[in-house]
Amino acid sequence: MEALRDSLLAGDERALARAISLVEAGSDAGQELLRGLRDRTGRAAVVGITGSPGAGKSTLTDALIAVLREHGRRVGVVAIDPTSPFSGGAILGDRIRMTRWHSDPGVFIRSMATRGHLGGLAAATLQVVALLDAVGFDHVLIETVGVGQSEVDVVQAADTTVVVLTPGQGDGVQAFKAGIMEIADVFCINKYDLPGADRLRREVAAALELGDHDAHTWFPPIVGTVAAKGEGVATLLEKVEEHLAHLGAEGRAASHRRRVRAEVTATLGEQVRRALAEREAEAVDRVLSGAATPGAVVRELLASLAAHGRADGHAEER
Ligand SMILES: Nc1nc2c(ncn2[C@@H]2O[C@H](COP(=O)(O)OP(=O)(O)OP(=O)(O)O)[C@@H](O)[C@H]2O)c(=O)[nH]1
Ligand SMILES: [Mg+2]
Structure with missing residues (x-):
């Protein structure tokens, strides 16, 4: 374990893959390893990316990795493999797309299967996030399907939650129903190349106006993207960074604590x-x-x- 810890902290990728497997499985060795690394957590910016199946979350994640890499940031990704019948085919696409990062040591992507975790999926996910945080990834992105459909509550896990909506699926209306308005720190209207994008943006903006806000509350910005072409993704990242800055050290510490609390509750x-x-x-x-x-x-x-x-x-x- 000592040797594994040393290799991990030296940035050894194979050691990381092994450590993540131990942690993900919920093994004693993994739990103990993570315990010894806890004091190193709380530094990464943890960004949740959530939205309906097929909204373009993986495409967006991939495009965000590209922008973050341009800025020299190290990026860890935890994607909850959807096993829903709606998106059963997407996993293969994700794998193919994401393989372009295989040779980049600044990117580490882990897909979490929804089965096979002794301590449950939510705890395992949060623990893999903690591990990526501990070993020095600057950003950790968590991709999961929408609230209420996922076993992992991104709101509790992330510093900043990006809600991805798409035009033409009645998504706007659904979002209001599912209480998604409350959880979004940043709205991303993806597939902005499709008809109805402007209308959806107006709907979301109008709904946001209804809520109460003052100078101190964060007002969620709405960013249009065409993730498939990388359009708008740099702006999306800017808004995410603005939200992280708005949280400040105190807000980030609170959110780190909330993440650990969620881990304990899940366990x-x-x-x-x-x-x-x-x-x-x-x-x-x-x-x-x-x-x-x-x-x-x-x-x-x-x-x-x-x-x-x-x-x-x-x-x-x-
Ligand atoms: N027209 C258009 N299509 C897009 C855009 N972004 C992604 N797509 C397509 O939408 C489909 C779904 O994209 P994914 O990134 O797999 O979506 P996802 O939200 O990760 O899907 P699940 O993980 O299955 O929930 C793919 O065929 C993408 O090529 C976009 O900006 N415009
Ligand atoms: Mg996906």
């Missing part, structure tokens, strides 16, 4: 969920027969969690 949820899964039938039987209340069943569950000392949530796997 808690996963452990309780697993413990319950094991004893669910028994618990339901006892409530059904009147032998116990749901509250009592949960208290017993938590007591047994504590008694088994499953501090890492996967003692049963060892």
